Amino acid sequence: MDAFKSIINSLSEPQIMFSFLVLVFFFIFPPSDKLYRIHKKLRLDLLWTNVGGVFIFTGLFVFFGLGVTDENFRLIVTKPDNVPIVGLLFLTIFFLWLSMKQGRDNDIRLAEGQKPNEYHDPEDKVLVWPDLVYIELIAIVLCSILLMVWSIYLKAPLEGPANLADSPNPSKAPWYFLGLQEMLVYFDPWLAGVVLPSFIVLGLMAIPYIDSNRKGQGYYTFNERKTEISLFLFGWLLLWVFLIFVGTFLRGPNWNFFGPFEEWSLSKVVPLTNINLSELVYVRWLKTGLPDNIFLREFFGISFVVGYYLILPPLLARTILKKFYSKMGIFAFSMFVILLLTSVTLPIKMYLRWTLNLKYIVAIPEFFFNI
Amino acid sequence: MTEDAINQNPNENPESQNKPEVSPPASPVGEKTPPIEAKEKVSRRSFLTSATLAWGAFAVATAGILTGAGRFFFPNVLFEPPQTFKAGYPDEYTIGEVSERWKEKFGVWIVREKGMIYALSTVCTHLGCTPNWLGNEKKFKCPCHGSGFRSTGINFEGPAPRPLERYRIVLADDGQIFVDKTKKYQHEKGQWSDSESFIAV
């Protein structure tokens, strides 16, 4: 059992788990026809059947059931403020499964030339009273019961009175912002706290104006909206919900990483000596020492960033994303590519950190300008 | 004023009846200028100018009100703890040690090295948590995101982008150390060589 736990602990290191999830993700949610064929060949679409659902949830329940026998695991999972996130885990997976299952059913129907399951004769309508109002009443009653039971059994957390001279270790933001706090490990506050959240909000708002696919409206489907669903789920599941889990469950004192069965020890020391790109280039590779001129010093970093945002979009428009470019027009395409590239910067910085210990690509602390 | 008055002069401003000395409003322009084309040309131009002026004035006034409303969030007086304090005599601090005496009350560490005393801010340069001084490991360690600083305040690990800030520190007339938190000295700007960023002892 202990060996099993330590295997899980080391597998849940963000480097390994994130890489694994990214790799698996595009086979489960293939964005292109090519990957979709592989997805079908591997029979991964069977996840979205009743049998698949039983399989997924048995796995989850067994993991949590066995997990809570471990003291450290129980401590994190049953912390009052963490309970909603455990709920979120189950709900997200359940509704993901539910929507994908209905999408799969509809895809099969559509392939056979039938209308989707949601389709009914437009003349054949039901009355709001009583058909809808009773469903609403039942939903409200169930929701109230849930809230009452939850409130009776779990006390709202209250720690010692506020004291600005004593930071608790670890200090965490409310759980729904822990994805942002986790990004702070890889980005400077002005990016992780201001620019990237603004991009997330604006990007979400822009979805209906970027998405020019008119199919798949008003019913669940995957096949008709592969790219949209795949990209949205990548951002939502891997770059948001996954980071929340890491930030909540796997980050302990000093914001060090701890496996789910590892004890939160204050004395765990993780070497965090990070270097900037300028130091990497001038000191390690060229062995000349840092130049005094800021712009000379940061030349490589700045040209990397400028190239990323100015050269890559037209390049993509001519190569892999050619189809999108011709379909969307220049304006929507630019928005799409900039949002896409920006969301990819997070994995890029993660991997640079994990492989090269890289802290900043551009580091100008004189002007608080670090990327 | 009676209701009859209103009925008789429905278009007139009722107040003008009470003040007969006010001349009646000028008759509309249309009655004076007979050629319709000419009238239209002139009035369109003048209309455009006056509309621009009116909208311009409206925009300026709105911007003014919004600025005022924004300014509302910045009061002129702040009720915050004092920003300056006297921290005792230099002899009270041991060479090579970080004093946590004023951490709780003023958010300042007094560090005495060989030849100098300086006051470090207890605010982590990453996201403003309060780091802890770990005497054994000789470093400040921030509990929020794991930034580490040496006793000099220089950052060496974790996400903090720059060293801790120093506060202005001078010797007062009575020989005590005087710390002034309103002025900061940042290492990355080369301000640590400033004569008031440390006391030479």
Add this chain to the structure above:
Amino acid sequence: MADPKKKTMFQKIAESQFLKSIFRTGIPHTRRQRMMAVLNNVFLHLHPVRLPKHAVKVKYTWCMGGLSFFVFLVLTVTGILLMFYYRPTVEYAYGDIIDLAEQVPLGIMREIHRWGAHLMIITVWLHMFRVFMTGSYKPPREFNWVIGVLLLVLTMLLSFTGYLLPWDQLAIWAITVGSNMARATPFLGHEGPGAALLAIGDINLVHAASDVRFALLGGRFVGEATLLRFYVLHCIGFPFIIMIFMVVHFWRIRKDGGISGPT
């Protein structure tokens, strides 16, 4: 029920003059009455009278939008009740929170409010997820999706401002960490890139007492003024704004052709 002419007690009450004056249609039996029941009621009138069949299937809608609104109402009611005891000052806030649990009957009011806030964020997220997965943001509903994103942001801001009010260690440090990001806002925060450029001679225009973080906190650090500002934003400011957007959101559902569905 054998004799249709004989009325039960329940029917007599339901058809009394008093109840008839409130609910004009009485107990709806016929199709027409059922339509009138929805039409004549200002609250039910949020709904259309008739719906396509898939719209009443929980499998399709997950009920998440409606539940978000319901939880919002629960939060409004419990929030008002909590306001009777809670004083937003550094001196009293923490003690009032303890009293709310120990000295006030039905001491789970704060729990309902807190867990309700968590629940609302989850339901709003899942609602967004459902709307995405059914492609319901596509024309003509693009603008309502935009409003929905704003509502999502406002929900999180409401929860965030409420997080400070207990004035415990959890609260003050979450807000300190969260609001310090504002310090790094480009141009508007005193430690953001570009802020140093906004200066006249030696005088910085953007400094610790004039930046966007100061406007949020009402001071240079989280203190008395912050508690008051967050309290006002939490109890009046954001609820006011979110209600406006909710009205627009619900109105637009109807105006954009009701619930999405296959054609």
